[in-house]
Amino acid sequence: MAGMSSKRLQKELTKIQGTLPPGITLVSAPDLREWQMDIAILDNPIYPPSDHYRLRFQFSQSYPIEAPEVVFMAIPSNPERKIPLHPHIYSNGIICLDLLDSQGWSPVHNVESICISIQSMLAGNTKAEREFDTWLVWVVMAN
């Protein structure tokens, strides 16, 4: 059972390489520890459908018992990827979503369902703003 994380990720990868919901694409999955996905928000004027946002997933050996780390990545060019404006997404890409927290996480979630959750979190957003660097508070508190 020790290889549970690898086995499960391998299965997820196979599935993802097959079909994915609209707006979600797999960018790279060089190994079973870090994957990158692109998501587009289809029905919210704040995020034009042509804009894609890059998500980085990092999996620990305890996945899926433990949540993966999911953050938005900023890439300056080729292709350009910004960090979406959202009150719960910090400027460094960290996403404040209960699903990704150890309390809200459940092993029945998978990469696809996380992508869908983040997609819908953005799609339902009405405020194109950041809670300015709230994450600083987090970092300070974490220390």
Added chain:
Amino acid sequence: MDGSFDIPDPSDWLETPLKGFSDLENALHCDICKEFYDTPMITSCCHTFCSKCIRTCLSANGKCPSCQTSDQASKLRNNWVLQTIVDQFLTARPAALEVARKEKVQAEQAKKPGKRKRAVLDSDDIAQAEQDGRTTRSKSRRLAASQTSEPEAVEISDSDGDEEYAPEQQPDDGLIECLLGCGKRMKAEEMGAHIDRCEEEKQQEQANRAKSRTPVNSFSSRPAPAQNTKASERISELSYSMLTEAKLRQKLRDAGVPNWGSKQLMIKRHMEWVNLWNANCDSKGRRSRNELVRDLDAWERTQGGRAPNQNGLSSTIMRKDFDGTGWATSHGQDFGRLIADAKRRKNNPATEESRPKDVDTVEVAAKSAPGPDTDGSSILPPNSSQTSRQPEHNFPETERPYENNLEAIASIRQKVEAANAGRHIEPVMNAGFDNEPVNGETTPTQAENPVEPPRGAQNPSLLGQSHFGMSERGSMSRHDRSGSECELPGHLQSSPMKVPMFAMPQRPISDVDGGGDMAER
């Protein structure tokens, strides 16, 4: 996904006319591991998962992964029906897939001249499946053998209706296996009578086994000796917080499990062992203790104490963009010094009280130069006012206030030597001020560490004090000294302002810098 290599996947069906089987197969997968259910257990909220999966989850956070209801591992119950369904599906799968693929090829060859192939399995298909099943026996045997992760696939009970899919997997003795899964085989007419006493017999056998430890020959479909060396009692999780490290170590030794490592690691290992053990107790085809130990060893290598990156395990927030290794290297010295100080303090608690005085004098000597500290020196008043009053007060200063100040260090050395020699000298700027007895007391500590300038910052006793604020500090200086603290100038009395800054000094700040860089990137 080519069928010849064996990892069964629901997508196998998508290329065939039997697309619906993809969903069927998905439904037979555990939501946690995404494999076919292995010893499915039903929770008290009526969700079903593999035994090992749900046990691991429950020991991690005590909640059902599907609905987040609290549950306990002891309330899990076997879902035998589902186990049978999965086993049967796995047995039938290779042949069915074979048929479905052949169907597809035929459909392509026929180039759809009016006759579309049915996507539903009807009696003709079954008949065909029967033939195919027989013609491709070697292949399906190969497939079955390669499914190492589902060893149950080959040892299942069966009824006549399914024989055509995997005829070669049942011993051809005209007997049927017990429907309750005890593993016995018997004639169909004996089954009714057997079912009535099956449970009883099983329990009796287990008792026998536990007593004699000799193989019982009733498990005809399995290799006998390994299974029977195992007691079948489930073990319960310990209340780890109630156990001391030594006791836990003893428990692990009693269980025959490696007992090295920190308490945290031992707790994790014991949980894993309990889960492995109990999951094995749940399952029909029990494995030997040695296999479980091997599983535990695999766990050790991937997630336990021998895991490649242990810090990658569960440090959730810090890991985001935080360069832990860099931080550790750049502050390694500081940590080392703090540890050393803490140890010294533990060994020599008597010096705790006297230390502050010592710091005072050292500090005064150092005050002439600003030093690299950021907050302390900016708050402090100019030298002129300090020289007269300074020794009145404990100044837990920031780290290494005079690190680059050769003059100050020289002066400290001088003092230390003097202390070692048993003399007492007054600090230059502190000349005439009376604190002899104190310096006398500190001598042993100083002797241990002849050259060590930044006392204030490293001294854990000071660190401790710094959290208590003015009253505590006041009382301390009161019984230390001659009650002159009320004469302190206002700017010195306000020093608790600095205390929190000192207590966790630059960490948040430098951390913020690091994070900021990341953000700009």
